[in-house]
Amino acid sequence: MSDKKFSVVIAGGGSTYTPGIVLTLLDNLDKFPIRSLKFYDNDGERQQKVADACAIMIKERAPEIEFLATTNPAEGFSDVDFVMAQIRVGKYEMREKDEKIPLKHGVVGQETTGPGGIAYGLRSIGGVLELIDYMEKYSPNAWMLNYSNPAAIVAVATNRLRPKSKIINICDMPIGIMDRMAKILKLDSYKELDFDYYGLNHFGWWTAVRDKKGNNLMPQLQAYVREHGYILPDESGTEKSWRETFEMAKNVYALDPETLPNTYLKYYLYPQEVVKHSDPNHTRTDEIRLGREKFVFEECAKITESGTAQNSAFKSDEHASYIIDLCRAIAYNTKERMLVITPNKGAVENLDSDTMVEIPCLIGANGPEPLAQGKIPRFQKGLIEEQNSVENLVVDAWTEGSYTKLWQALSLSKIVPDAGLAKAILDELVEANKDYWPELKIGRPEPV
Ligand code: NAD
Numbered sequence: 001m002s003d004k005k006f007s008v009v010i011a012g013g014g015s016t017y018t019p020g021i022v023l024t025l026l027d028n029l030d031k032f033p034i035r036s037l038k039f040y041d042n043d044g045e046r047q048q049k050v051a052d053a054c055a056i057m058i059k060e061r062a063p064e065i066e067f068l069a070t071t072n073p074a075e076g077f078s079d080v081d082f083v084m085a086q087i088r089v090g091k092y093e094m095r096e097k098d099e100k101i102p103l104k105h106g107v108v109g110q111e112t113t114g115p116g117g118i119a120y121g122l123r124s125i126g127g128v129l130e131l132i133d134y135m136e137k138y139s140p141n142a143w144m145l146n147y148s149n150p151a152a153i154v155a156v157a158t159n160r161l162r163p164k165s166k167i168i169n170i171c172d173m174p175i176g177i178m179d180r181m182a183k184i185l186k187l188d189s190y191k192e193l194d195f196d197y198y199g200l201n202h203f204g205w206w207t208a209v210r211d212k213k214g215n216n217l218m219p220q221l222q223a224y225v226r227e228h229g230y231i232l233p234d235e236s237g238t239e240k241s242w243r244e245t246f247e248m249a250k251n252v253y254a255l256d257p258e259t260l261p262n263t264y265l266k267y268y269l270y271p272q273e274v275v276k277h278s279d280p281n282h283t284r285t286d287e288i289r290l291g292r293e294k295f296v297f298e299e300c301a302k303i304t305e306s307g308t309a310q311n312s313a314f315k316s317d318e319h320a321s322y323i324i325d326l327c328r329a330i331a332y333n334t335k336e337r338m339l340v341i342t343p344n345k346g347a348v349e350n351l352d353s354d355t356m357v358e359i360p361c362l363i364g365a366n367g368p369e370p371l372a373q374g375k376i377p378r379f380q381k382g383l384i385e386e387q388n389s390v391e392n393l394v395v396d397a398w399t400e401g402s403y404t405k406l407w408q409a410l411s412l413s414k415i416v417p418d419a420g421l422a423k424a425i426l427d428e429l430v431e432a433n434k435d436y437w438p439e440l441k442i443g444r445p446e447p448v
């Protein structure tokens with residue numbers, strides 16, 4: 001291992017995930033040494049609250065790290081090796097609308113799926129492309145690890161519009177589920193598991209889970225999931241909406257007893273059930289405002305006021321350690337096997353080669369090398385091709401300024417049952433997103 005120390009910028013420095021990432025970086029300096037850490041955000045006020053607390057955490061644990069929080073792209077993106085991107089264009093204010101507008105019409109209202117995910121996608125594409133352009137201007141050799149959602153739509157957009165850029169789109173949901181699998185199997189960590197998996201982001205299936213000796217653990221896991229979904233014996237710290245999601249995995253599993261599903265499939269396969277359990281006046285955004293967001297900003301204020309992070313309740317977490325593992329794999333060309341979103345290139349034999357699939361890859365200095373997953377069954381192929389068309393139509397709508405393409409995307413989505421309903425929701429979303437979406441000139445009906 002060389003003795004190089006790395007320079008990292010976190011784009012979306014004001015994110016609720018930032019303190020966890022900083023803490024995890026500090027816990028892993030022996031494995032991934034850093035010399036400079038920067039925060040970049042376009043909301044300086046929000047970011048500063050997080051930065052003031054993180055500056056104290058860094059000063060106490062690793063004062064040699066240079067730290068800077070900025071809203072200036074030139075400062076933020078110069079001299080960096082890695083960009084960790086986690087922006088939420090429109091912030092929670094817009095996520096709330098993504099959830100509540102469709103729900104008002106009796107349709108799933110969710111951050112990354114259905115009409116809400118499509119609306120968020122149209123906001124995120126421009127934001128993430130802008131980050132790529134800053135990175136390429138100021139640090140052309142850097143890699144971007146992008147978590148900004150909806151990662152599926154962002155991945156289609158970055159692959160089509162910046163095909164040569166050094167960006168890898170990633171997700172922590174499979175890691176979160178595999179962490180649950182490890183607990184079900186009474187293992188210490190998901191890292192003790194080998195697996196095969198295919199799909200799109202938030203739209204995939206495990207086909208194999210083994211221990212490091214090669215023993216097949218699927219039958220044991222499937223027997224558990226058939227009865228409990230991914231619910232663990234102790235869920236005391238889990239929020240209500242997530243408990244419902246882990247529970248519902250058993251209904252999703254029932255549709256294909258050969259595999260194990262990603263939890264997000266519930267929105268596509270049981271949308272009516274999801275709507276029945278939703279409160280249009282109190283959605284996940286409200287839960288987060290009273291939960292994670294409140295906790296993070298109160299905890300940051302405590303650190304800043306007391307001048308020390310020694311009693312802080314922030315913890316390092318798997319979300320962050322996955323990003324760091326990915327940085328390490330690139331930095332040291334380890335060829336570690338990791339799940340990322342990447343152009344298919346034949347890895348799933350019976351899907352188009354340009355589909356942005358989420359599959360295991362070997363990760364090295366030149367990015368992901370997809371691993372063959374063979375042919376997939378008709379059920380999954382049908383679902384994936386429909387959803388992939390939806391995601392590509394959203395990118396078409398963004399590039400062409402096409403209302404028609406966006407209406408088609410919403411109408412094709414398995415979550416929206418009717419094109420008339422799709423249009424009613426779309427018209428409200430257009431109005432709500434007028435500060436963020438490109439103008440949709442093509443095919444927009446004249447107001448009557
Ligand atoms: P958050 O709203 O707390 O933080 C997002 C930050 O991004 C805010 O500080 C905001 O000001 C900033 N921002 C918005 N637009 C920007 C732009 N154009 N340029 C620079 N900064 C901008 O959100 P959060 O809940 O902490 O989530 C952050 C992001 O991470 C979201 O996109 C979320 O969906 C994503 N996320 C993804 C995964 C995954 O599995 N891929 C997991 C967790 C979170």
Ligand code: G6P
Pocket residue numbers: 111112149171172173174176284288
């Ligand atoms: C998982 C998914 C992310 C998503 C998050 C939502 O981690 O992989 O893509 O953003 O859940 O969590 P939240 O707590 O913001 O609803």
Ligand code: MN
Pocket residue numbers: 151170171172173202
């Ligand atoms: Mn995700």
